[in-house]
Amino acid sequence: MMKIVxxxxxxxxxxxxxxxxxxxxxxxxxxxxIDGMDEYGVEQALRIREGGSETEIIAVxxxxxxxxxxxxxxxxxxxxxxxxxxxEERLDPITQAKILATTIGQEGADLVFVGGKEADWDSAALxxxxxxxxxxxxxxxxxxxxxxxxxxxxxxxxxxxxxALSVPLPAVITTQQGLNxxxxxxxxxxxxxxxxxxxxxxxxxxxxxxxxxxxxxxEIQTSERLNRLFMGSAEEVAAELIAHxxxxxxxx
Amino acid sequence: MILIVVEQTDGTxxxxxxxxxxxxxxxxxxxxxxxxGLVLGPGSTAAANALADYLPEVVHLDAPExxxxxxxxxxxxxxxxxxxxxxEVVLFAATRAGLSVSPRVAARMDVPLLEDVLDLEVHDGLxxxxxxxxxxxxxxxxxxxxxxxxxxxxxxxxxxxxxAQPGTVEAASVVFSTEDTRVTVGxxxxxxxxxxxxxxxxxxxxxxxxxGSTDGFEQLVEPLADALxxxxxxxxxxxxxxxxxxxxxxxxxxxxVAPDLYLALGVSGAVQHLSGMNRSKIVxxxxxxxxxxIFQVSDYGAVGDVHEVVPLLIAALRxxxx
Numbered sequence: 001m002m003k004i005v006x007x008x009x010x011x012x013x014x015x016x017x018x019x020x021x022x023x024x025x026x027x028x029x030x031x032x033x034i035d036g037m038d039e040y041g042v043e044q045a046l047r048i049r050e051g052g053s054e055t056e057i058i059a060v061x062x063x064x065x066x067x068x069x070x071x072x073x074x075x076x077x078x079x080x081x082x083x084x085x086x087x088e089e090r091l092d093p094i095t096q097a098k099i100l101a102t103t104i105g106q107e108g109a110d111l112v113f114v115g116g117k118e119a120d121w122d123s124a125a126l127x128x129x130x131x132x133x134x135x136x137x138x139x140x141x142x143x144x145x146x147x148x149x150x151x152x153x154x155x156x157x158x159x160x161x162x163x164a165l166s167v168p169l170p171a172v173i174t175t176q177q178g179l180n181x182x183x184x185x186x187x188x189x190x191x192x193x194x195x196x197x198x199x200x201x202x203x204x205x206x207x208x209x210x211x212x213x214x215x216x217x218x219e220i221q222t223s224e225r226l227n228r229l230f231m232g233s234a235e236e237v238a239a240e241l242i243a244h245x246x247x248x249x250x251x252x
Numbered sequence: 253m254i255l256i257v258v259e260q261t262d263g264t265x266x267x268x269x270x271x272x273x274x275x276x277x278x279x280x281x282x283x284x285x286x287x288x289g290l291v292l293g294p295g296s297t298a299a300a301n302a303l304a305d306y307l308p309e310v311v312h313l314d315a316p317e318x319x320x321x322x323x324x325x326x327x328x329x330x331x332x333x334x335x336x337x338x339x340e341v342v343l344f345a346a347t348r349a350g351l352s353v354s355p356r357v358a359a360r361m362d363v364p365l366l367e368d369v370l371d372l373e374v375h376d377g378l379x380x381x382x383x384x385x386x387x388x389x390x391x392x393x394x395x396x397x398x399x400x401x402x403x404x405x406x407x408x409x410x411x412x413x414x415x416a417q418p419g420t421v422e423a424a425s426v427v428f429s430t431e432d433t434r435v436t437v438g439x440x441x442x443x444x445x446x447x448x449x450x451x452x453x454x455x456x457x458x459x460x461x462x463x464g465s466t467d468g469f470e471q472l473v474e475p476l477a478d479a480l481x482x483x484x485x486x487x488x489x490x491x492x493x494x495x496x497x498x499x500x501x502x503x504x505x506x507x508x509v510a511p512d513l514y515l516a517l518g519v520s521g522a523v524q525h526l527s528g529m530n531r532s533k534i535v536x537x538x539x540x541x542x543x544x545x546i547f548q549v550s551d552y553g554a555v556g557d558v559h560e561v562v563p564l565l566i567a568a569l570r571x572x573x574x
Contacts, residue, residue: 122387159348
């Protein structure tokens with residue numbers, strides 16, 4: 001039987017207004033959702049199972065108690081069971097990878113899906129770091145995946161375009177938009193998800209790991225822009241734009 | 253010492269290589285003022301000779317295992333060279349390739365990773381950097397709690413270095429394992445051939461939903477990009493409609509660009525898009541909706557239909573050239 005682990009994060013909704021209190025982000029009142037990049041991984045795992053191979057899909061999340069909502073979403077989409085390693089501490093991706101690799105190893109997974117880029121910490125490091133800890137290969141920014149004879153035939157985005165890779169299993173696959181179109185959980189499946197196993201584990205069950213990085217402060221990203229707006233006929237606004245780019249900004 | 257891992261194609265250094273030289277210079281006083289460059293893969297000898305005009309020491313390594321630069325073989329090469337040289341900082345460009353390999357290098361060395369950083373400083377012997385988080389809505393200051401460290405530097409953030417005293421070039425040799433080449437690389441599809449590279453372009457012209465169609469890109473975005481010698485970008489909506497390839501997408505799930513001029517045509521300005529372009533020096537936008545969010549992050553905004561305004565921009569630019 002094939003075992004697939006999908007790593008989950010819960011992140012602020014993209015439309016949410018992010019505030020800062022003092023020198024730290026204040027997430028009070030923010031709406032959270034399952035990270036869209038993780039949904040691609042859940043969906044791909046479901047499609048592999050629906051493709052006919054006997055497959056168990058396990059969602060694994062490492063984060064605060066509120067992550068449970070994201071886990072419930074994945075269970076309602078069709079994941080078989082879930083493990084939630086609870087911690088309020090912000091751990092860097094290299095340290096997270098150690099904890100998650102231990103869990104993945106204990107589960108005996110053949111394939112791991114990780115979101116290509118996290119919508120809270122803007123990080124793409126977790127997937128490659130987990131692969132390295134496990135001693136497995138990885139494919140990042142994956143837009144196509146097909147399993148064949150113990151290998152994953154993938155297409156992934158590269159700097160210059162895209163690249164086809166043949167990756168032997170077990171492997172870590174990080175997702176990219178375009179991999180699939182994730183399904184919405186149906187009401188019966190949401191009900192069914194409530195009876196699925198959600199194993200809670202405390203971070204203290206793992207070897208004590210000191211974070212390798214510390215966030216010292218957070219501030220709102222601002223960019224000073226001129227905000228000049230030209231209105232009028234097409235001829236007028238085109239002429240104004242050209243004139244300002246040429247004579248004031250000197251960029252054309 | 254600081255080891256910078258530069259990227260090159262067939263012997264030609266990428267623009268990010270010169271930015272890494274500058275980034276290393278910011279840290280050098282705290283690291284014995286010693287910096288070496290590492291060039292890997294086919295063409296690395298020629299690229300190393302070019303890099304030696306900028307750095308006192310350059311190491312190059314080509315091997316059959318590196319012919320298609322698989323992440324694991326590159327990781328092995330970088331970790332071995334870093335170990336032999338006693339590197340305390342390993343610097344990468346935060347390109348797709350750099351973002352893929354640098355976490356593996358940090359995990360194998362079991363050291364902190366500072367990812368996609370905007371600057372680098374040293375406080376009390378520890379490296380501190382600023383980087384974006386929360387879809388680039390937040391700038392966070394992060395400290396690496398120990399040394400050595402691995403860093404990836406956001407492309408387009410540091411100025412390109414100027415040539416210095418010529419340095420030495422030496423070949424390295426590394427023993428690879430069979431695991432290093434277990435991923436095989438097949439067909440590569442290069443986007444937008446014959447056009448300036450999107451991430452290295454000084455001007456980027458991006459089309460959004462307002463451009464309307466594949467034809468709209470051919471009639472408006474492509475000729476304007478040609479007139480400006482610009483790279484072409486697209487929004488997520490455009491890519492999802494199949495008007496342009498993924499490789500041109502700018503934003504959270506696409507590329508990050510920081511050109512001198514970013515020209516957004518028919519782009520509304522969703523948060524996910526802004527995170528890919530908000531480091532641009534000058535942002536200009538054409539949109540028929542004066543309330544479009546893109547205008548809030550623009551220096552210059554032209555309110556008008558892209559189908560009417562853009563042909564006039566193209567004509568004006570062609571006139572001024574001839």
